[in-house]
Amino acid sequence: MSAAAIHPAPRARPARGTVLLAAAGLVGLLALASVAIGTRGVGLADLLAGLAGRAETIGQAAVTVRLPRTALAALAGAALGLSGAIMQGVTRNPLADPGILGINNGAALAVVIGVAWFGIGAASSYVWLAILGAGVTAGFVYAVGSLGRGGASPLKLALAGAATSVAFSSLTLAVVLPRADIAGGIRSWQVGGVGGATMERIWLVLPFLLAGLAIAMLSARKLNLLALGDDLAAGLGEKVALARAAAALAAILLSGAATAACGPIGFVGLVVPHLARLLLGVDHRWLLPASALGGAGLLLAADIAGRLIARPSELEVGIVTALIGAPVFIWIVRRQRVREL
Known part of the structure; x- marks a missing residue:
């Protein structure tokens, strides 16, 4: 029997550029579907006319109303997926995600405190509050997860993040419940959604999303070096602490801005990077x-x-x-435990 039959060659991945082009095409199709699907379906003629800026019929008007919602869903999803990939790279933790590590709930708690206790009503202030809350929470979870022997292991970070997430969610409820004047709007926002999106809200968060995206792309090579381990990365001339801080800043900007616009949405940053690694590898x-x-x-x-x-x-x-992410999270945890055994 030949050596090739005993040790078959690994299955080749599709070309990376092809995968990215296919993903971009799929996002475009989903965006069109998002504009067309709703309480009232929109035909092709009304869809094209609505995209061209016309609002002469109910269908065309529906397209105009749904465009901000579609844009916000795409931007927030991209921010959360990118943030999750960065967090997993910075911590070398496959369970890292803005939701699981409590960062989204930390951002939400900061916004709620600002509204309930300090009377902050300007939508432009929500972004700053959310980013501040996300940053403080990220530092707190990493510090707690680093305590004890072994430093910040994946399991300790996940446990610290889960505990922090639950605690901050409870604190948010404790702040909101006595305030009937803000409870309705805050509770709806806490669930996480893109309904009622406006272009004004998108323009408010867009600069932070673009800044986070730029820092993230500049950090890509540094994240590759950090994946080799701190000692080896330092030996190759990388300033490890600075590289980790810059990448973490990008993740905080992205997740904080997305939370300010949509509320805390979980599991996107967990599911997507794992799928991307299966298709494209770890670069x-x-x-x-x-x-x-x-x-x-x-x-x-x-x-x-x-x-x-x-x-x-x-x-x-x-x-x-x-509903999508919870089973995937369980699968990742079980897979990680098998590897450790």
């Missing part, structure tokens, strides 16, 4: 843009599914991503 120069496209596609698909499942009403996108 962050390809993994990061693939995670951004995958996150945009996942959130668009989840938003469409939420409209179809509960039609003529709708299910918030945060609920749909939780």
